[in-house]
Amino acid sequence: MSVEGAGEPVDRSRSVGDVGERRLIVELTRSSRALDATHRTADVVIGSGDDAAVIDTAGPTVISTDTAVAGRHFRFDWSDPRTVGARAVIQSAADIAAMGGRVTGTVVSIACPADTTVGTVLDLNDGILDATHRLGGRVLGGDLVGADEVVLTVTTVGALDGATPIVVGGARPGDVLAVTGTAVGASAAGLALLLDAHDRGNDELLTEFADLVAAHRLPAPDLGQGPAAAHAGAHAMTDISDGLVEELITMAAASGVALAVSSDRIPVGSDMRSAARRLGVDLREWTVAGGEDHELLGAFAAGTVPPGWTTIGEVRDGTGVRVDGRAVQDLRGWQSFGS
Amino acid sequence: MSVEGAGEPVDRSRSVGDVGERRLIVELTRSSRALDATHRTADVVIGSGDDAAVIDTAGPTVISTDTAVAGRHFRFDWSDPRTVGARAVIQSAADIAAMGGRVTGTVVSIACPADTTVGTVLDLNDGILDATHRLGGRVLGGDLVGADEVVLTVTTVGALDGATPIVVGGARPGDVLAVTGTAVGASAAGLALLLDAHDRGNDELLTEFADLVAAHRLPAPDLGQGPAAAHAGAHAMTDISDGLVEELITMAAASGVALAVSSDRIPVGSDMRSAARRLGVDLREWTVAGGEDHELLGAFAAGTVPPGWTTIGEVRDGTGVRVDGRAVQDLRGWQSFGS
Numbered sequence: 001m002s003v004e005g006a007g008e009p010v011d012r013s014r015s016v017g018d019v020g021e022r023r024l025i026v027e028l029t030r031s032s033r034a035l036d037a038t039h040r041t042a043d044v045v046i047g048s049g050d051d052a053a054v055i056d057t058a059g060p061t062v063i064s065t066d067t068a069v070a071g072r073h074f075r076f077d078w079s080d081p082r083t084v085g086a087r088a089v090i091q092s093a094a095d096i097a098a099m100g101g102r103v104t105g106t107v108v109s110i111a112c113p114a115d116t117t118v119g120t121v122l123d124l125n126d127g128i129l130d131a132t133h134r135l136g137g138r139v140l141g142g143d144l145v146g147a148d149e150v151v152l153t154v155t156t157v158g159a160l161d162g163a164t165p166i167v168v169g170g171a172r173p174g175d176v177l178a179v180t181g182t183a184v185g186a187s188a189a190g191l192a193l194l195l196d197a198h199d200r201g202n203d204e205l206l207t208e209f210a211d212l213v214a215a216h217r218l219p220a221p222d223l224g225q226g227p228a229a230a231h232a233g234a235h236a237m238t239d240i241s242d243g244l245v246e247e248l249i250t251m252a253a254a255s256g257v258a259l260a261v262s263s264d265r266i267p268v269g270s271d272m273r274s275a276a277r278r279l280g281v282d283l284r285e286w287t288v289a290g291g292e293d294h295e296l297l298g299a300f301a302a303g304t305v306p307p308g309w310t311t312i313g314e315v316r317d318g319t320g321v322r323v324d325g326r327a328v329q330d331l332r333g334w335q336s337f338g339s
Numbered sequence: 340m341s342v343e344g345a346g347e348p349v350d351r352s353r354s355v356g357d358v359g360e361r362r363l364i365v366e367l368t369r370s371s372r373a374l375d376a377t378h379r380t381a382d383v384v385i386g387s388g389d390d391a392a393v394i395d396t397a398g399p400t401v402i403s404t405d406t407a408v409a410g411r412h413f414r415f416d417w418s419d420p421r422t423v424g425a426r427a428v429i430q431s432a433a434d435i436a437a438m439g440g441r442v443t444g445t446v447v448s449i450a451c452p453a454d455t456t457v458g459t460v461l462d463l464n465d466g467i468l469d470a471t472h473r474l475g476g477r478v479l480g481g482d483l484v485g486a487d488e489v490v491l492t493v494t495t496v497g498a499l500d501g502a503t504p505i506v507v508g509g510a511r512p513g514d515v516l517a518v519t520g521t522a523v524g525a526s527a528a529g530l531a532l533l534l535d536a537h538d539r540g541n542d543e544l545l546t547e548f549a550d551l552v553a554a555h556r557l558p559a560p561d562l563g564q565g566p567a568a569a570h571a572g573a574h575a576m577t578d579i580s581d582g583l584v585e586e587l588i589t590m591a592a593a594s595g596v597a598l599a600v601s602s603d604r605i606p607v608g609s610d611m612r613s614a615a616r617r618l619g620v621d622l623r624e625w626t627v628a629g630g631e632d633h634e635l636l637g638a639f640a641a642g643t644v645p646p647g648w649t650t651i652g653e654v655r656d657g658t659g660v661r662v663d664g665r666a667v668q669d670l671r672g673w674q675s676f677g678s
Binding site (some may be wrong): 052053055057062067069072098101107111141142143156160167168237 | 395438
């Protein structure tokens with residue numbers, strides 16, 4: 001990477017194509033370094049700006065990657081770039097937490113059209129930096145390339161700090177199932193509200209249920225519960241990204257067990273109940289079928305569920321998943337059962 | 340990730356949109372696991388298929404990410420998907436080697452249109468797997484998402500095995516500059532031949548200079564020279580991805596030194612000389628301005644250049660870069676000087 005022009009600030013209203021990817025990479029690296037100077041962690045030997053970064057955490061490294069595409073996984077007319085960037089980090093970081101890992105760093109790829117403004121890219125990057133720092137990690141590098149649409153890929157690395165990594169396939173008959181958070185399905189509720197407002201051209205409910213909309217734009221799972229669960233000896237864990245039913249089906253199949261949950265034990269806020277009534281939907285469409293909260297689902301030996309987790313069901317001999325006593329094969333199966 | 344339908348093989352001629360991303364992820368994970376079973380490394384605690392992978396190498400982790408976009412960084416009408424996948428890995432892995440790291444693993448994001456065939460995605464993945472394994476690493480996970488165009492992001496991690504990481508900014512006056520490989524600029528030569536054939540509608544030279552075209556489609560740098568240089572005590576190192584001139588300018592600025600190289604010391608094959616004559620171009624357009632060979636550029640104390648490296652110049656007090664005695668400010672500056 002060349003450093004020509006690194007002295008002058010970049011006009012945020014200019015386009016990426018006009019300024020050039022290389023010049024903008026200099027700016028992104030400068031932002032990262034400036035913020036990193038106030039968030040130093042002992043783990044980082046060499047930060048962003050060289051060919052590669054070097055991070056030194058004792059013990060194994062946990063790693064996962066996640067991609068979000070504009071118009072498919074997020075919409076710039078519904079979320080500002082900072083929020084989009086932060087959300088991409090949380091999505092990727094949740095996979096680290098789901099193994100019991102603590103986030104140590106992220107590397108980020110931003111692909112964007114040439115007419116994207118510099119301000120949009122810098123804001124995306126600020127959101128990525130901020131979310132990574134809030135999780136205790138550092139942005140370790142990235143790439144910026146031209147493309148026809150915005151594609152964000154965040155790879156997150158983490159440390160286990162002596163804990164055994166928790167796989168999805170370790171649930172045992174007799175275990176209890178538990179989830180983190182106080183509002184599982186809030187992201188799905190927020191999405192439903194946004195879609196409803198869009199369809200009806202009426203923003204009223206978005207104001208009334210602003211917290212749910214915010215939960216969709218930027219979920220805020222307590223990812224520290226991942227390491228907590230690992231240290232508590234969780235038998236199995238995953239993050240709820242594709243809907244609770246899908247994650248249960250995956251955990252049941254991978255563990256060779258049957259899982260049963262009661263939807264009324266799933267933690268929800270009173271605003272979710274109100275919003276479901278107002279939209280005339282079954283609350284379970286959000287709690288059971290909804291995803292993207294990135295809360296954690298774990299299987300624990302009875303009596304070992306850590307504080308901050310809510311027990312929602314149990315692990316049994318057999319196969320398959322039961323919700324409120326009814327067998328479900330897949331998300332579609334649950335939805336047809338639910339309606 | 341759900342595992343429904345994992346029993347039946349997927350028809351390669353069907354589209355990704357038809358089969359579904361989730362079903363295809365199952366297939367990709369199965370491919371990875373099958374190949375990995377024959378390439379086990381002690382480093383991997385948990386491979387692909389869970390929320391995240393876990394890798395355990397003693398000491399620091401080197402990490403870098405790199406993105407390639409169809410129509411911009413590669414063309415499916417010029418390269419088959421296996422080659423595209425392998426090239427993406429080499430591009431990313433070269434950054435690990437440039438720090439002195441040995442590749443231990445990759446994680447991969449594939450974004451592609453719904454009408455992409457399953458066969459294309461499986462071939463991309465096979466190329467990624469094969470290249471990662473050839474470098475001694477394992478594919479540790481990935482993501483597959485829909486997009487309007489193919490966007491490939493490869494994040495590579497590596498180990499230093501006790502060596503000190505080599506930054507780009509460590510060159511010292513009195514050092515010698517050296518490069519790896521026997522044909523620096525071969526990728527640029529191959530690209531020039533492809534563009535010429537495309538413009539003229541004549542494939543003749545592509546057959547005559549098949550090795551150069553192959554070097555463009557899939558560069559094959561000896562990335563083991565990265566760790567070798569680190570163990571030899573290299574002072575500075577980077578990979579030549581953006582053209583030798585650009586990398587020299589970066590190294591000079593980051594190190595606070597002047598760099599001087601002689602273009603006739605840059606290692607080239609006789610086929611490059613022939614091809615340059617046939618196309619009527621200055622060979623230096625490929626050796627000095629060309630990039631994407633992903634060979635390594637290093638600065639070493641005199642007398643410490645390892646076998647496999649060719650000395651091409653020296654490090655002096657001062658600033659800036661000189662090629663064949665002429666100062667160059669940037670790639671464009673060199674090109675105008677060259678022509």
